[in-house]
Amino acid sequence: MFKSKELKSQKRTPTASVGASTAPGYPHRLNFYDLPPLFEVTLEDFEESAIDRLRILAEIESSYARNRSWDELKEVTEKLCKKYLPLHANATALGKINPLEERKRDHLGHFVLRLAFCRSEELRRRFVTTEKTLFRVRYEGELREEKMEFVNSLNFGWVKVDTNERSSFEAELKALEVKPPGLPRTDEQEGPRAQEYVKVHWTKVPDLVAKRRVFLRGGFAYVHSREVSSIVYHEFESALQKALEHTAKMLPRMDEDTRLVPLLNNLSQGFLAGIPSEWSGPPLAGDEIRADMIDDMAKKHFPLCMRNLHECLTRDRHLKHFGRLQYGLFLKVLGLSIDEAVLFWRKSFSNITDDKFNKEYKYNIRHSYGLEGKRANYPAKSCQQILTTDKPGVGDCHGCPYRHFSPENLQSSLLTHYSLQGLGTTDLHEIMRTVKDGHYHVACTRVFEITHASKGVKKGDGIGDGESVTHPNQYAARSIELEKEQSQEGTVMAVD
Structure with missing residues (x-):
């Protein structure tokens, strides 16, 4: 071989x-x-x-x-x-x-x-x-x-062990032929070459040395053909x-390249929250999202960052600039039309006059929809953008709760928002461990799995095909999709 x-x-x-x-x-x-x-x-x-x-x-x-x-x-x-x-x-x-x-x-x-x-x-x-x-x-x-x-x-500096050398260490090499428990059958084990050996300096296979799966002699490790992949991985x-x-x-030579x-x-920064897909359309095909639907949707389908913004807006009847930007673009991409968005924000800002709303807020809402200013079609913020830009200060509600909340506030918020969807105190240890390790989107993904278990989501499924959450709209879109699938299955069973 x-x-x-x-x-x-x-x-x-x-x-x-x-x-x-x-x-x-x-x-x-x-x-x-x-x-x-x-x-x-x-x-x-x-x-x-x-x-x-x-x-x-x-x-x-x-x-x-x-x-x-x-x-x-x-x-x-x-x-x-x-x-x-x-x-x-x-x-x-x-x-x-x-x-x-x-x-x-x-x-x-x-x-x-x-x-x-x-x-x-x-x-x-x-x-x-x-x-x-x-x-x-x-x-x-x-x-x-x-x-x-x-x-x-490739040349890894190994030598195939010949017949004479194998005879000299027959007993020692014979012991290596016993497959370790739990080791899956691989291509290297199959066929007439299954009992070949190579020898290589022991520093090339430190993992096999630690597991005692090689024979050491004179500074060299005798490696079974089954284990040769360890040499390749180490190299x-x-x-x-x-x-x-x-x-x-x-790298310093590239500092002047502005491109x-x-x-x-x-x-x-890609490891911080993964790489998001672009979300440009509503998840509810054929269904219009109205302003009066948002409160119910927030309770059932929104990730914690958007639930927190919705709660702050409901409580204070106001959001600061970056909070309005983060939440407004999320709702836009969710499928809220410009007319419904104006209606939603006007109703939410109920403690100000129509004149003040039209002068100070309506223009920014239309601007985010590309109807004012340079008329750009602004996308919703991804998890990576939320984590790395516009850090929230005192009185702000935007940002990522998994990163920006204190541990005590985060645990309280999780139980407040998701206890009715199946999240309990026993789940908090696992979630808080991933938060402590800096894997904020992993914690959010685990919350999604727990709160959608009743819809068939299992641990490890993520939002689909095992993928982690990388975008708030991705979270909401998948949640809405799962609800629709469950509803359709219920309808089919009723007809049958």
Whole structure:
């Protein structure tokens, strides 16, 4: 299965340097990213390739915060890869799609994110962890033949253990043939090569040494073919760490590029709340959202940030500027028309005169709908924008409660707003733990799962396909959708 290598430090052959008929320069869909992309791209492609990849990496980190099992994490990651970053195998790509474009996009997105996440030790650590996980998911899902070709195209400084050496350590190596409990069956275990061994310096497989799954002799680890993936993962992680440190030293040269620096700064915040999808239309197809529906919808479908704003508006008959902006754009994208929005805000601001409302507030409402000023169609704020911009001060109601509330106020608010939907005191420990660790959107996702359990949502489902909440409108839209599905199922059962 493995090519015999000289047991000395050698430079690996970069995976992007070998030609292939299906994807010149990218013979494998697996990639160690040894070389930077050497082709011209538009600024739009530069950004989009990074955003699509960051969607996947952010969900991987969320999966760790949500204590998903490896099988669950792998399933979610594979679904997101098919959606945002597909990579077809050589065997399945022939005559159907062009794998070159897919692999170039994958290559580009990785290097753009290197620029974004090399800036601090913490960012580098998080990037390496998620990239290694993505690589492992792809490696485990790779076709056996293509996986073998990829591994043999690299040089990790290992040596295949020959027959004479195996005879010398027969008893010790025989012990390694016992599969550890819980280890799934993999391609490396199948076929006549299932009992092959390679030896490599023990520093290449520290995880296997710690688990006592190798035989050590003279500074070298004898590794069963079943475990060779650990060498590959360790090499990937080590190479990426060194590359990020090198990139960090080179980054100051880019400070004068006004096109890229703001983009990279924005990407570096992607782990905070994931990468949101754009929400531009109402979730209630064919149904109009009226002003008098908002209060009931807030109690059933709104995330905590919007419930808090609605409560403050109901209580104080007023919201400050950033609160009106955050809540107003949310309602707009939810499907509230301009006429209904004016009616809603006028009714909510019941303690002021018509004249004051028309002079001081009506213009801003129309402006947010693109009917005044520069007539821009403003989108609703995503979780990332709410978390990172316009920090609330004293008397403000905007922002993210999971980040901006004190622990005591947050727990009280959660029980106040969601206890009737199934959230109890026993759920608070898990939610507060994720908040303490800085995974605010994960806490919001868990609240969604708990409060929609009666509609069939299970732990780990998120808002669909395991994805975490990244946008308040995403939360509300999915909640409304689930209610409609349950209502339709009830109608069908009644007819039957």
